Amino acid sequence: MPKVINIEPTPNPDALKFLVHPAILKAGSRSFKDFGAAVGDPLGSALFALGKVTSVFYMDRFVTVNKEPAADWSDLIDPICESIEDLKLPETDTGDGTLTPGGDADATLERINHLLDSRIRPGLAGDGGGLEVISFDGQTLQISYHGACGSCPSSTSGTLRYIEGLLQEEISPSIRVVSW
Numbered sequence: 001m002p003k004v005i006n007i008e009p010t011p012n013p014d015a016l017k018f019l020v021h022p023a024i025l026k027a028g029s030r031s032f033k034d035f036g037a038a039v040g041d042p043l044g045s046a047l048f049a050l051g052k053v054t055s056v057f058y059m060d061r062f063v064t065v066n067k068e069p070a071a072d073w074s075d076l077i078d079p080i081c082e083s084i085e086d087l088k089l090p091e092t093d094t095g096d097g098t099l100t101p102g103g104d105a106d107a108t109l110e111r112i113n114h115l116l117d118s119r120i121r122p123g124l125a126g127d128g129g130g131l132e133v134i135s136f137d138g139q140t141l142q143i144s145y146h147g148a149c150g151s152c153p154s155s156t157s158g159t160l161r162y163i164e165g166l167l168q169e170e171i172s173p174s175i176r177v178v179s180w
Helices: 042-048 073-085 106-126 158-170
Strands: 003-009 015-021 030-032 053-058 062-067 129-136 140-147 176-179
Touching: 003 073, 015 073, 030 042, 030 140, 042 053, 042 062, 042 073, 053 140, 062 073, 062 140, 106 129, 106 140, 106 158, 140 158, 158 176
Parallel strands: 140 176
Antiparallel strands: 003 015, 015 062, 030 053, 053 062, 129 140
């Protein structure tokens, strides 16, 4: 069973990052924006069942929980920690929720994912968030933010423009990035 070893604030006041040990996923991430999406996921379902939770995002060693703006963290922190620590995850879980290269834009999408993995995702994870590639048509990259980034105003402006600028500089000046 995982143990919450620390709780960190994120740039989003409605999101906290719960650091856990040992890892709860061996690879990838999970992201849920409502209870219905979390059905079948033991951790996501347990956290939404607490009420006042608006999204859940987790990776190997952290869980980011977003709350309703009117909710008070003091009412949620202990039940969130208990839900995490009561969790029993299969040791072989390897689903990653990300788009794997395939289709017409294989090579470009592979390069995009490499850049996102090396230069963008670690920073987002540091703030309790992440991003998923939804689609790429050869020119427009559609992404979805998760965790603390999912409801953070800077993710839909500054961070999105930074990602677009990076991809335009490193891959192709014609690439456009949109948030889903």
